[in-house]
Amino acid sequence: xxxxxxxxxxxxxxxxxxxxxxxxxxxxxxxxxxxxxxxxxxxxxxxxxxxxxxxxxxxxxxxxxxxxxxxxxxxxxxxxxxxxxxxxxxxxxxxxxxxxxxxxxxxxxxxxxxxxxx
Amino acid sequence: xxxxxxxxxxxxxxxxxxxxxxxxxxxxxxxxxxxxxxxxxxxxxxxxxxxxxxxxxxxxxxxxxxxxxxxxxxxxxxxxxxxxxxxxxxxxxxxxxxxxxxxxxxxxxxxxxxxxxx
DNA sequence: TGAATATATGAGCAGATATTCATATATATA
DNA sequence: TATATATATGAATATCTGCTCATATATTCA
Numbered sequence: 508x509x510x511x512x513x514x515x516x517x518x519x520x521x522x523x524x525x526x527x528x529x530x531x532x533x534x535x536x537x538x539x540x541x542x543x544x545x546x547x548x549x550x551x552x553x554x555x556x557x558x559x560x561x562x563x564x565x566x567x568x569x570x571x572x573x574x575x576x577x578x579x580x581x582x583x584x585x586x587x588x589x590x591x592x593x594x595x596x597x598x599x600x601x602x603x604x605x606x607x608x609x610x611x612x613x614x615x616x617x618x619x620x621x622x623x624x625x
Numbered sequence: 626x627x628x629x630x631x632x633x634x635x636x637x638x639x640x641x642x643x644x645x646x647x648x649x650x651x652x653x654x655x656x657x658x659x660x661x662x663x664x665x666x667x668x669x670x671x672x673x674x675x676x677x678x679x680x681x682x683x684x685x686x687x688x689x690x691x692x693x694x695x696x697x698x699x700x701x702x703x704x705x706x707x708x709x710x711x712x713x714x715x716x717x718x719x720x721x722x723x724x725x726x727x728x729x730x731x732x733x734x735x736x737x738x739x740x741x742x743x
Numbered sequence: 744t745g746a747a748t749a750t751a752t753g754a755g756c757a758g759a760t761a762t763t764c765a766t767a768t769a770t771a772t773a
Numbered sequence: 774t775a776t777a778t779a780t781a782t783g784a785a786t787a788t789c790t791g792c793t794c795a796t797a798t799a800t801t802c803a
Contacts, residue, residue, distance in 0.1 A: 519686045519720055519779065528680045529691050532673065533738075541737045542669035549667040550791075551660035555650065562646045567750060568637045573647050580792055582751055601749045601800040602637055611740050615733065619659050620651075622729050637749065668761075685780060698762055700781055719770040719779045744803100751798070760789080768781070773774100 547591055548615060552576065552584050556605075560594060561613045564606040665709055665730075670694065670702050672734060674723075678712060679731045682724040 533541075548554055555574050559565060567585065571578045585605055588594040593609045607613070651659075666672055673692050677683060685703065689696045703723060706712040711730055714723045725731070 520690050525687050525690050528677050531680050538669045538672050540741055542672055544737050545663050545667040549663040551656045554656050559646050562649050569643050572638050572643050619662050
């Protein structure tokens with residue numbers, strides 16, 4: 508089958524349907540952003556952190572204890588969650604307490620849990 | 626900070642809260658499955674395929690045309706979507722038509738889109 | 744000021760993943 | 774049967790990602 512580097516040049520295409528579906532697609536940028544958002548909750552460590560924080564504000568070492576993981580691993584993931592504005596923090600002395608900003612994400616997680624049950 | 630390989634041994638832990646949150650966590654296996662599910666929709670190619678198929682049943686080369694990607698790339702991703710039971714297919718001669726099994730996943734995608742708009 | 748604690752972060756590594764290329768398989772048709 | 778088409782798939786590669794280790798930073802307290 509001949510194809511160039513940019514697109515496919517195959518001959519079985521149903522042009523009408525392709526055109527129709529193409530016009531209803533979102534932009535590449537929108538799809539990319541969407542995938543980036545889901546990427547955040549596609550790692551079980553991050554899901555655990557978000558889930559734990561949905562119950563209570565927690566410091567880094569509490570999270571490390573709950574997840575049975577090293578402090579630095581937790582810190583690295585918290586940075587990602589902070590950068591994507593899913594969590595916020597407040598400092599109390601040398602202890603840093605993290606909490607959820609975005610409860611929307613918990614809805615998504617819950618939907619995933621429901622889905623898994625089916 | 627001293628830590629062993631299995632867990633953290635730091636001293637700032639709020640035992641009561643840790644115990645409380647710990648008991649409300651899901652199992653590691655559940656978190657893992659959850660992350661696996663979100664992993665499927667954390668790739669923009671797969672999201673595009675699912676989105677396109679939510680509009681209409683499509684063959685592989687139509688998908689390749691719509692996404693402007695090579696046929697083999699689409700086939701590889703379709704296999705993943707097939708293995709995770711998100712899509713099904715029917716053959717009509719040498720053409721293979723794919724369609725959605727799981728409309729639930731589209732709800733998740735839509736929630737993501739809504740979220741992005743906020 | 745010095746020591747201890749709590750967290751953050753850079754470098755490096757190991758494992759995962761998406762795409763491409765080449766090719767195999769399956770079907771239709773001349 | 775031979776050829777062309779449609780799809781599937783294995784291997785190779787490049788990129789990404791999460792964790793660990795070591796260390797830096799910040800804060801508290803003696």
